[in-house]
Amino acid sequence: MSDININIPEVSVDCVIFGFHATDLKVLLLKVDDSEYWSLPRGAVSRKESLGMAASRVLEETTGIGNVFLQQFQTFGAVDRYKHYSKEQTKAVLESSKKEATESLSYQSTISIGYYALVDFEKIAPPFKEYQWCAISEIPNLLFDHNDFVDMALVALRKDLRYLPIAKLLPEKFTLRDMQNLYETILDREFDRRNFHKLLMRYEFLIKLPEKRKGGANKPPNLYKIDVEKYETALQDGISY
Amino acid sequence: MSDININIPEVSVDCVIFGFHATDLKVLLLKVDDSEYWSLPRGAVSRKESLGMAASRVLEETTGIGNVFLQQFQTFGAVDRYKHYSKEQTKAVLESSKKEATESLSYQSTISIGYYALVDFEKIAPPFKEYQWCAISEIPNLLFDHNDFVDMALVALRKDLRYLPIAKLLPEKFTLRDMQNLYETILDREFDRRNFHKLLMRYEFLIKLPEKRKGGANKPPNLYKIDVEKYETALQDGISY
DNA sequence: TAATTAGTGCGTAAAATTTACACTAACTGT
DNA sequence: ACAGTTAGTGTAAATTTTACGCACTAATTA
Numbered sequence: 001m002s003d004i005n006i007n008i009p010e011v012s013v014d015c016v017i018f019g020f021h022a023t024d025l026k027v028l029l030l031k032v033d034d035s036e037y038w039s040l041p042r043g044a045v046s047r048k049e050s051l052g053m054a055a056s057r058v059l060e061e062t063t064g065i066g067n068v069f070l071q072q073f074q075t076f077g078a079v080d081r082y083k084h085y086s087k088e089q090t091k092a093v094l095e096s097s098k099k100e101a102t103e104s105l106s107y108q109s110t111i112s113i114g115y116y117a118l119v120d121f122e123k124i125a126p127p128f129k130e131y132q133w134c135a136i137s138e139i140p141n142l143l144f145d146h147n148d149f150v151d152m153a154l155v156a157l158r159k160d161l162r163y164l165p166i167a168k169l170l171p172e173k174f175t176l177r178d179m180q181n182l183y184e185t186i187l188d189r190e191f192d193r194r195n196f197h198k199l200l201m202r203y204e205f206l207i208k209l210p211e212k213r214k215g216g217a218n219k220p221p222n223l224y225k226i227d228v229e230k231y232e233t234a235l236q237d238g239i240s241y
Numbered sequence: 242m243s244d245i246n247i248n249i250p251e252v253s254v255d256c257v258i259f260g261f262h263a264t265d266l267k268v269l270l271l272k273v274d275d276s277e278y279w280s281l282p283r284g285a286v287s288r289k290e291s292l293g294m295a296a297s298r299v300l301e302e303t304t305g306i307g308n309v310f311l312q313q314f315q316t317f318g319a320v321d322r323y324k325h326y327s328k329e330q331t332k333a334v335l336e337s338s339k340k341e342a343t344e345s346l347s348y349q350s351t352i353s354i355g356y357y358a359l360v361d362f363e364k365i366a367p368p369f370k371e372y373q374w375c376a377i378s379e380i381p382n383l384l385f386d387h388n389d390f391v392d393m394a395l396v397a398l399r400k401d402l403r404y405l406p407i408a409k410l411l412p413e414k415f416t417l418r419d420m421q422n423l424y425e426t427i428l429d430r431e432f433d434r435r436n437f438h439k440l441l442m443r444y445e446f447l448i449k450l451p452e453k454r455k456g457g458a459n460k461p462p463n464l465y466k467i468d469v470e471k472y473e474t475a476l477q478d479g480i481s482y
Numbered sequence: 483t484a485a486t487t488a489g490t491g492c493g494t495a496a497a498a499t500t501t502a503c504a505c506t507a508a509c510t511g512t
Numbered sequence: 513a514c515a516g517t518t519a520g521t522g523t524a525a526a527t528t529t530t531a532c533g534c535a536c537t538a539a540t541t542a
Contacts (some may be wrong), residue, residue, distance in 0.1 A: 010249055010351050011432040047351060051318030074353050077292030078249060110288060111252050111352065113316050159400075177489080194491080195530065210375060217540040218488035309518035418519080435521070436501070453508095459509035 008084040012109040013055045014042040014076075014146065017065065019121025023113040025185045026121055027139060027150055028042035030062060033097040037085070038045065038132070039143040042112070042117035063126035068155040070115045071164070073156035076145060078110045083148070088109075093143065109172075112144070118169040161186055170182050175213055175221040176200065196238035205231040248285040253350035254296045255283040255317075256265070257394035258306065260362025260374050261410070266426045267362055268380060268391055271303060272371035274338040278326070278386040279373070281391075296356040304367035311356045312405065317341065318337055319351045319387060324389070325382035325390065335382065355383070357394040358412045372445055379382035404476065408467040416462040446472040 016026035017040075029038045043058030045051065052070065060066045082090055091107045121133050134140070139150060161183070170178060180196050200206060205227045212220035256270035258281075271277040285297030286292065296311045323331055332348045362374045375381070380391060402424070411419060421437050441447060446468045453461035 008251055008351055011252065045319060045352070047319050049318075050320050051316065051352075054318070072316065075292065075313065077290075077295070078286060078288050079291050111286070111292075111354075113352075159404075175489090182476055192531065193489085194532080197490080199529095212489095212538090214539075216488075217486075219490085219538040219540095221489055416519090433501070433503085434519085435503085436518080439522095440500095453519095455509075457518070458510035458516070460520075462519055 006046045006048055008047060010108060011045050011112045012042050012112045013051065013058050014040050014112045014114055014144075014149055015055060015059050015070070016040060016073075016076070016114065016116040016149050017059070017063070017068075018116060018118045018153070018157065019124065020037055020118055020182060020185065021120055021122045023185050024121075024135065024136050025182050026133040028065075028121070028124075028126070029132045029134050029139070029142070031127070031132070032093055032143070033130075035093050035096065037093045037143055038140055040146045042109075044109075045113075051113055055113075059115075059117070061130065063124075065117075065119065065124055065126065068117045068119050069169070070117045071117050071156070071160060072113060072153050073160075074114045074149075076112045076149070081110065081112075081144050083145045084144060090143055112149075114149050115154060115159060118157070120171050122172060157186060173209060173211070173223040173225055175223060177221055179224075186239065203230075203234045205234050242255065245291045247287045247289055249288060251349060251351045252286050253283050254286055254292065254299050254355045255281050255355055255385075255390055256296060256300050256311065257276050257281060257314075257355065257357040257390050258300070258304070258309075259357060259394070260365065261359055261426060262361050263360075263421060264422050264426050265376070267376050269304065269306075269367070270373045270375050270380070270383070271367070272373070273334055273384070274371075274441045276334050278334045278384055279381055281461075282330065283350075285302065285350075286354075286369070292354055296354075300356075303369065304365075304372065305369060306360060306365055306461070309345060309360050310410070311358045312397070313354060313356050314401075315355045315373045315390075315393050317353045317355060317390070322351065322353075322386050324386045331384055342345045353390075355394060359398070359454045361412060364412075379453040390417075396470060399428060400462055406471055408469065414450060414452070414464040414466055416464060418462055420465075442473045444471075444476050 019028060028041065031038055031040055041059055041062040043054070043061060045054040049057065051072065055070045055072070056066070056068075059068070059070065073150075087107070094107045136150070136154065139147065141147065161182040165177070166182070169182060176197055177193075179200065179222070180191055180193065183196075184190055206224045207227045209223040209225060211223045213223055214220045254404040260267040260269055269282065271282055272279055282300055282303040284295070284302060287298075290298065292313065293311065295482065296313075297307070297309075300309070301307045319389055326334070328348070334346045377391070377395065381389065383391075407420070407423070410423060417438055418434075420441065421434065423435070425431055439478065447465045448462040448468045450466060452464045454464055455461045
């Protein structure tokens with residue numbers, strides 16, 4: 001854990017981790033130790049790192065999740081950061097936590113930079129704290145204004161989906177149906193299977209693997225991976241779905 | 242000017258003010274007193290205000306520009322914030338400025354929240370410091386990483402233009418040509434006059450005024466204003482150009 | 483081994499959207 | 513009054529998106 005002196009006072013990075021699997025979109029919540037309170041993964045920013053690095057490190061430290069694509073979406077400001085629980089409640093909760101007490105970041109962070117990521121939640125099991133993957137519609141009251149973070153992160157994700165490296169949002173190998181599910185879940189609308197297929201193929205950044213995914217009571221779907229080079233090129237020219 | 246104790250240390254709000262008039266897009270630069278160095282309007286964030294309020298206040302205090310729509314676009318992080326001038330140079334420049342010396346915000350801000358606005362630069366004349374409206378392509382080396390701010394603000398503006406309250410980006414009364422110029426300038430492409438007109442009319446949030454703008458050696462164009470209520474509705478449903 | 487389920491890949495028709503394009507009207511300056 | 517300039521307007525063609533049909537394949541299950 002970092003030396004208290006190198007952290008920027010009152011500034012934190014807070015992460016909304018969307019977990020995507022099949023057709024479910026959930027958010028990773030952490031329980032503050034020895035309490036019944038939930039919050040997003042968060043942590044202080046060191047003077048020795050960029051914001052992106054801080055977000056990665058915080059996520060890794062609080063959840064064990066590493067090497068994911070994090071996207072900054074909004075910074076939240078200085079007043080009225082206590083939405084469902086008062087400042088006093090929040091202070092009490094966090095100070096009763098041993099972990100929090102040893103960290104330089106207190107309940108008093110007044111500036112929080114919001115990041116989101118999208119991961120496959122079946123593959124991620126935070127080893128540290130108590131956690132919960134919670135469906136978007138069923139998120140309980142969170143500490144600070146973290147409920148606002150989730151709302152704004154989803155808005156940003158939907159906007160960004162047209163431009164962002166979807167490569168990072170799926171496992172290495174995936175089926176066309178996986179990809180379609182991803183888009184349908186996030187955008188909350190349906191696509192025609194054949195048209196979606198055609199659209200994707202136009203951009204030519206998918207590599208068809210010689211493998212199939214067996215197991216279902218049906219013809220096994222082909223697996224694909226991203227051709228990173230072609231994908232980058234396509235991004236330059238602008239991808240739209 | 243605010244009491245030093247209520248400001249959040251090392252956090253600033255930095256503003257990219259796009260000046261739009263006719264077909265020119267420029268950026269407002271301030272000269273640091275008694276120096277040859279340029280920077281963006283910036284200032285500290287008080288604990289007693291939201292980020293949006295801080296941005297408005299800072300802009301008002303440094304340039305006299307008030308009551309404009311400011312949009313947060315990105316927060317810049319803790320390392321490598323000295324791009325064209327070293328930390329020592331920056332420190333020397335700012336400390337030689339009487340104004341800066343009396344402010345709590347020093348050269349040491351490590352977190353900066355970027356806001357942009359779009360105003361009519363013919364109507365705005367900052368009364369305080371030396372300033373310059375500078376064409377995007379001719380911006381000199383700025384203090385900190387302010388050149389990056391300008392680049393990123395323009396990227397954000399172009400993206401946002403599809404969803405944002407254009408109502409705030411134009412004077413109260415405007416012609417369809419004004420609006421077209423705004424879009425053509427920002428997006429750096431041309432539109433067909435009739436098609437643009439049709440597109441705008443589809444959303445039905447323009448109110449045709451009984452006035453025309455006389456003065457030119459041509460048929461006087463009609464003036465319009467925004468129907469705020471219908472505009473808000475249209476925003477919900479999603480506007481695209 | 484037949485029925486079922488779902489992926490793959492082609493095509494095509496309908497619908498929606500985008501683009502291209504030409505004339506008349508109203509004002510100013512001379 | 514006339515030349516120059518920009519405003520205002522509708523329609524048809526081209527393109528893109530969407531819907532969906534069909535033939536074929538390959539696995540599971542009853």
